[in-house]
Amino acid sequence: MVTGGAGFIGSSFSREVKKPVIFDLLTYAGRLENLIGVDHIFVKGDIRNYSQLEDTVKKYDIKIIVNFSAETHVDRSINNAHIFLDTNVYGVVNLLEICRRYDTRLVQISTDEVYGEQENATEDFPLRPSSPYSASKASADMFILAYVRTYGVDAIIIRPSNNYGPRQHIEKLIPKTIVRTLLGLEIPIYGKGDQERDWIYVEDTAKVIAQLVETGKKGEIYNVPGGQRTTNIKLVEMIGELMGREPKIKFVKDRPGHDKKYSMVSTKLSYKVTPLKEGLSKTIKWYLENEWWWRPLLNDEYFLRETSW
Missing domain, CATH: 3.90.25.10 (UDP-galactose 4-epimerase, domain 1)
Structure with a gap:
């Protein structure tokens, strides 16, 4: 299941996998037009709504959730932080509870912005977010690591650098x-x-994520810089x-x-970039x-x- 699959990076990733279940609220950043040409099952839903998530996971027997659902625009977060807290933190905790209960793997799409202004940040660098947006993403990452440690949830975190390409708002x-x-x-x-x-081209990011969905190791963090x-x-x-x-x-x-x-390096991956x-x-x-x-x-x-x- 691809949450936020009708958004920019989510729709690009959905082109890399076979008939995903796309779970998306269709906010201003998520559009069905982004899914033209993608063979998929669509469910309109909100990751903040636990029962919607649970019903979808049970109905389609979901074994992997790749989470792109997020509020992402820094300017919007400075003007109103609350929706970033609701979606980017509470929503991720809902996903973690689902994964804990139904033995489902979570692949969380984070961001290089959680490191803040650090030079050549590796995956084990401290998190120093500067905006409400990056703080909400860092908080979600911390919850994921806690659920891996405390409950044994199978989850990984992927932190790409700035993406660009077709279908970006x-x-x-x-x-x-x-x-x-x-x-x-x-x-x-x-x-x-x-x-x-x-900067990294969105199709390059989508390919790396598709690889890590299968090969990423439980509890690991993967930086995906564009270099x-x-x-x-x-x-x-x-x-x-x-x-x-x-x-x-x-x-x-x-x-x-x-x-x-923003300066981030990867110590665990090798891939080609456009x-x-x-x-x-x-x-x-x-x-x-x-x-x-x-x-x-x-x-x-x-x-x-x-x-x-």
């Missing part, structure tokens, strides 16, 4: 830059744009260059607690060819606003 930096450049709109950049992120770090301003300029357009950059007040750098320019070219091409997909999202508050503060 236009509130996020890369699709926001592409779409706003297409529309001739300014692109708001926090501070000086010198924040550094590590392609660049600053936000350089990234936006690169997108403009690939599009053959000059992006209209507008520097805005930085957001509170903004991490300047070069950043190649992945960006594929992503741009997808947004150019799928205007029908992003047009309905143009009125989203976090696409329209210049800054949250």
Whole structure:
């Protein structure tokens, strides 16, 4: 079962497995359009609702749950932390209780942001989250490790770096830059744009997760960095260059607690990644060819606003 399987990374992963049961609430970030072409069983449900989870696991005799369900946008977490606590923590505890009761394996999709601003963080680094979003993901990770230790739950944690690619909501930096450049709109950049992120193409992440679903060892944490770090301003300029357009950059007040750098390494995995320019070219091409997909999202508050503060 893929919880959050109608979202960005979840729908990409769902293309890597055979007829998954997709359990998704279809919030603003989850869309049935993301599942076109995917052979699946769909259940509209909320991981915060234990009985819905239990009914689905029993009905389809689920043996593995891969959890992508999460509130993920940092800006939204700063404006309202409560829903991040409800979904990213309480929801994961529900999943853990289900896995404990029905002997089901949990694969939790976490994030490099739980490490905060640390250089070359390995899987055993301390967690130093900076935002309500990353704090909620770190808390979920801690609950998972506790359930492995206390109850013997079969669970693993996967921490990818920043993902990009087709079907990512236009509130996020890369699709926001592409779409706003297409529309001739300014692109708001926090501070000086010198924040550094590590990027990985979403299909690469999906393949690594699909492998770890079967091979990951109980109680282990796996970092999945892209190994392609660049600053936000350089990234936006690169997108403009690939599009053959000059992006209209507008520097805005930085957001509170903004991490300047995410730097993570993997000590347990070896895998191939798509070069950043190649992945960006594929992503741009997808947004150019799928205007029908992003047009309905143009009125989203976090696409329209210049800054949250």
